[in-house]
Amino acid sequence: MSKYYQQALVRLVEIAIVQNDIAAGTEAMGKLSATNGASGAVAYVKGKLAFAQAKHDEALAAFSEVPKGSEWELQALYYSGAVQVAKKDLAKATDTYTPT
Numbered sequence: 597m598s599k600y601y602q603q604a605l606v607r608l609v610e611i612a613i614v615q616n617d618i619a620a621g622t623e624a625m626g627k628l629s630a631t632n633g634a635s636g637a638v639a640y641v642k643g644k645l646a647f648a649q650a651k652h653d654e655a656l657a658a659f660s661e662v663p664k665g666s667e668w669e670l671q672a673l674y675y676s677g678a679v680q681v682a683k684k685d686l687a688k689a690t691d692t693y694t695p696t
Contacts, residue, residue, distance in 0.1 A: 602631045602638070609641040613648045621645050636666035643672060647679055655679050 598604075605628040612621030625645055628638055643658030656679050662672035673692060680689035 602628065602635065605631070606637045606641050609645055613644055616648075618645075618649055621648070636662045636668035636672075640668040640672050640675075643675060647675060647682075650682070652679050652683050 605624050608624040609621050609628065612618070612624060622645070625642060628641070631638075639658050639661035643655045643662075646652075646655035646658055656676060659672040659676045659679070662668045677689045677692035680686070680692060
């Protein structure tokens, strides 16, 4: 398997989300989940796909799996706050967006 396979699948999930093609995103996510060595990118796009489907609790769970200090941490934090806004939990969203 190519060293770029996982990166390509991550990108395919993101493209599917932008095109509102949830079936293609789910298919690519299934292949991505089967790859070895889960990275922050995998958890991040899993959360984005769940958010695109309005599966808010699933999205929050995925975003919480993104490792602290990874290149995906801040994006996951941003989307966690967006999920909380979508759930109308503005107090938690404020806490998420407020630096400590």
